[in-house]
Each structure stands twice: as C-alpha cells, then as structure tokens.
Amino acid sequence: MKTVTCTAPVNIAVIKYWGKRDTGLILPTNDSLSVTLSQDILHSKTTISAAKEYSHDRLWLNGKEEDITKNKRMHNCFRETRALRQQLEQDAAQRGETLEPLSSYHVHVCSENNFPTAAGLASSASGLAALVFTLAKLFDLTNNMSELSRIARQGSGSACRSLFGGFVAWEMGSKDDGSDSLAVQVAPETHWPELEALICVVSDEKKGTSSTEGMQHTVNTSPLLQHRIKEVVPVRMAEMKKAIHERDFQTFAALTMKDSNQFHAVCLDTYPPIFYLNDTSRAIMKIVHEYNATSPDGKLKAAYTYDAGPNAVIYAPKENMREIIQLIAHYFPGSADNYFVDPYKLFTSTQDLVSDFKPAGHAAFNENSIPVFPAGSVSRLLHTKTDDGPRVLGQEESLLNEQGLPKRVSA
Numbered sequence: 001m002k003t004v005t006c007t008a009p010v011n012i013a014v015i016k017y018w019g020k021r022d023t024g025l026i027l028p029t030n031d032s033l034s035v036t037l038s039q040d041i042l043h044s045k046t047t048i049s050a051a052k053e054y055s056h057d058r059l060w061l062n063g064k065e066e067d068i069t070k071n072k073r074m075h076n077c078f079r080e081t082r083a084l085r086q087q088l089e090q091d092a093a094q095r096g097e098t099l100e101p102l103s104s105y106h107v108h109v110c111s112e113n114n115f116p117t118a119a120g121l122a123s124s125a126s127g128l129a130a131l132v133f134t135l136a137k138l139f140d141l142t143n144n145m146s147e148l149s150r151i152a153r154q155g156s157g158s159a160c161r162s163l164f165g166g167f168v169a170w171e172m173g174s175k176d177d178g179s180d181s182l183a184v185q186v187a188p189e190t191h192w193p194e195l196e197a198l199i200c201v202v203s204d205e206k207k208g209t210s211s212t213e214g215m216q217h218t219v220n221t222s223p224l225l226q227h228r229i230k231e232v233v234p235v236r237m238a239e240m241k242k243a244i245h246e247r248d249f250q251t252f253a254a255l256t257m258k259d260s261n262q263f264h265a266v267c268l269d270t271y272p273p274i275f276y277l278n279d280t281s282r283a284i285m286k287i288v289h290e291y292n293a294t295s296p297d298g299k300l301k302a303a304y305t306y307d308a309g310p311n312a313v314i315y316a317p318k319e320n321m322r323e324i325i326q327l328i329a330h331y332f333p334g335s336a337d338n339y340f341v342d343p344y345k346l347f348t349s350t351q352d353l354v355s356d357f358k359p360a361g362h363a364a365f366n367e368n369s370i371p372v373f374p375a376g377s378v379s380r381l382l383h384t385k386t387d388d389g390p391r392v393l394g395q396e397e398s399l400l401n402e403q404g405l406p407k408r409v410s411a
C-alpha cells in the first residue's frame with residue numbers, strides 16, 4: 001500500500017469565472033484571475049492510498065463516506081492521472097525497469113475541509129486541487145503544475161487555480177479538446193506579501209443555487225454575459241495582471257470591486273434571476289465604499305469581492321487591516337467566542353478589537369451610513385493573506401490508518 005497526504009489552498013477570484021462553453025470538459029467562457037489564500041487558515045487536506053487489495057475506489061469527505069459511482073468529475077481526475085501513471089509504467093518497462101503498477105490499483109481517498117463545505121467558500125476549488133495534487137504525488141507524476149491544472153479543471157473549474165500560490169490566471173484557451181485551458185502563475189506569493197484578506201462569513205449554510213447550475217442558466221439567458229465575455233473581461237485581465245506586477249493596489253482594488261459587481265449583475269440578468277448577496281453583504285459593500293471615500297489622500301484602502309454566496313472577502317494592504325477589522329467588527333459584531341481568527345496577532349484581546357474603534361480616523365466618515373447589525377450577522381472574521389500552493393505532508397498526518405480506512409469517522 002502506498003499513501004500520500006497533502007493540503008491545497010482556497011483561491012478567491014478577482015476576475016470571476018462564470019460560464020462554460022463545454023460543460024463536460026469544463027471549458028470556461030472567459031479568462032479569470034485569483035489570489036491564493038493561506039492554507040494556515042483555510043485548506044482541504046487529502047490522504048490517498050493505493051493498494052492492489054482494494055476492490056473499488058472510495059471517498060470519505062469530512063468523515064462520511066460518499067457514493068462516488070456517479071461523480072463524473074472525480075472519475076475524470078482519476079482517469080487522467082491514472083493514464084499519466086500508466087505511461088510512466090510503460091516507459092519504465094521499455095527501459096527494462098519495473099514500477100509498481102499503481103495505475104491498475106483502486107484508491108481510497110479521505111479528505112477534510114477545515115471550513116464549511118459547499119457554502120461559497122470555494123471548497124470545491126481546494127478540494128479538487130488537493131485530490132489531483134495528491135494523486136500526482138501518489139503516482140510520482142513528473143508533469144508540471146499547469147499540466148496538472150488541466151486535470152483539476154475537469155474536477156471543478158476554479159480548482160485549476162488552486163494548484164499555484166500567489167496570483168493565478170486561468171487561461172480559457174480556444175481548443176475544443178481543452179488542452180490549452182489551464183492555470184498559470186502571474187506572480188508568486190512573495191511578490192506582494194503586503195496584500196492581505198479578511199473573510200467575512202455571512203452564512204456558512206449550503207447555498208441554494210450551485211455555481212455549476214447557476215452559471216449555465218446565465219450562459220443560456222443573459223445578454224449581459226455576452227458583453228462581459230467579449231468586451232469587459234479581456235481588458236480587465238490585462239489591466240489586472242499589470243496592476244499585480246506593479247503592486248498597484250488602486251487599480252487592483254477598483255477592478256476587483258467592479259468585477260465582483262458585474263458578476264452579481266449577470267446573476268441578476270439571468271432569467272429567472274439568481275441572488276447570492278443578502279442585506280449583510282450589501283451593507284459590507286456600502287461600508288467599504290464609505291471607508292474608501294473618506295480616505296484622507298483619496299486612495300482606495302480596501303476592496304470587496306463576493307463569490308456565489310453572501311460571504312465577503314476584503315482585500316487590503318497589511319497596513320490598513322487593523323482598521324478594517326475594527327470597522328467590520330463594529331458594524332457586524334460577533335456572537336460567538338470563535339468570531340475572530342487573528343493569526344497575525346493584530347489584537348491583544350477581543351476588547352482591544354472593539355474598544356478603540358475610530359472610523360478611518362477621519363471626520364468625514366459618516367458613522368450612520370449603515371446601522372450596526374444584530375450580533376452574529378457576520379458569524380466569523382478570518383484574517384488571512386496570499387500564500388503558497390499545495391503542500392506535501394508527512395506520513396504522521398495521514399487521515400487513513402494502516403488498513404486504508406479513515407482514522408476518524410463522523411456519525
């Protein structure tokens with residue numbers, strides 16, 4: 001039996017992917033670009049073992065066994081990585097060497113997300129990236145990350161971007177077979193370490209309309225999406241890459257907010273419309289604009305973005321983060337002890353977090369621009385930053401025991 005354990009990060013797009021031109025191969029209707037967030041805060045952890053004794057492929061997700069017989073996307077990832085392994089085995093045989101025939105073995109996959117699954121926190125991205133990366137390590141594949149991203153893409157589109165750290169573009173490609181639709185790193189995490197993120201968890205419930213389903217309704221009914229694909233995204237992609245290369249937060253922030261807004265506009269333009277934002281999401285947008293508008297030098301200090309759900313992700317330079325956290329904690333107070341995750345020790349206590357709130361330290365800030373929301377409207381604040389791509393862990397981190405069964409199962 002061979003066993004490997006890895007983690008993969010979440011990525012949050014600043015130029016959104018929304019729409020497929022091929023639903024089977026998962027080929028998008030536009031390029032997209034994302035920031036990879038630290039695995040220290042959010043990650044999928046996956047252990048895979050291969051053994052000739054196994055009778056079928058099995059998956060345990062968050063402690064529960066899932067029926068994967070009909071999971072076409074997962075099978076795509078198994079099929080593609082096994083084909084690459086088989087090639088390695090054949091090449092070795094031609095050289096007169098023997099590689100263990102792992103490509104013919106079944107696998108046991110055990111995966112855990114350290115955050116809610118299917119709640120718009122990009123679990124499919126980290127989960128499928130962890131699956132493909134772990135399979136690649138298990139099979140000793142020599143392919144580079146962009147090649148592997150083609151496989152991860154077939155598990156979930158946004159997963160292809162989670163194979164890299166830092167700033168990552170998914171190039172849509174033009175070929176019918178999808179061979180040129182893959183992720184490339186625009187800049188590594190070390191390029192712009194000052195860029196941080198605050199995830200405001202507005203809801204961690206499973207969402208009503210999945211991204212997969214929602215985006216095809218948009219493709220089929222939204223005229224605005226056609227304008228976005230043809231006219232807007234190509235220009236924004238070029239501007240966003242330049243902004244990242246130049247660490248130009250002004251351009252980065254404006255484009256991030258506009259692109260999030262346009263994504264939610266095409267959701268509204270879908271017929272019947274799709275709504276992912278709620279009143280709390282909209283209030284966070286308003287307060288970020290108020291905060292930016294009253295910045296003493298007129299410069300943008302923060303940018304929000306929302307995926308297919310009400311949770312906000314606020315990107316900002318490190319120097320503004322303390323103030324932003326205080327701002328959000330003031331208007332959206334927590335109701336639970338685990339409200340704020342403070343890995344970078346910005347605050348000495350919860351008291352410190354709420355007591356010295358001075359909105360942007362600026363007289364023009366309209367404190368009544370939104371009301372203070374009921375406690376718990378934002379259930380958690382997770383402070384994080386841009387960070388590296390998937391990591392290989394030691395055997396002691398394995399989620400599977402020596403029989404290839406999960407060490408922990410949930411009821």
Ligand SMILES: Nc1ncnc2c1ncn2[C@@H]1O[C@H](COP(=O)(O)OP(=O)(O)OP(=O)(O)O)[C@@H](O)[C@H]1O
Binds near residue numbers: 122
């Ligand atoms: N760790 C994991 N390993 C394997 N598959 C996973 C893992 N985590 C999530 N998934 C798959 O991804 C699905 C959730 O994807 P979905 O797109 O609905 O939610 P999301 O990724 O949280 O939201 P979004 O992509 O819109 O931000 C799960 O039902 C499961 O099939």
Ligand SMILES: C[C@@](O)(CCOP(=O)(O)OP(=O)(O)O)CC(=O)O
Binds near residue numbers: 026157
């Ligand atoms: C709003 C988004 O987060 C959409 C993500 O969609 P998915 O990658 O979850 O969809 P599938 O390819 O059908 O699995 C925007 C983005 O991440 O770019």
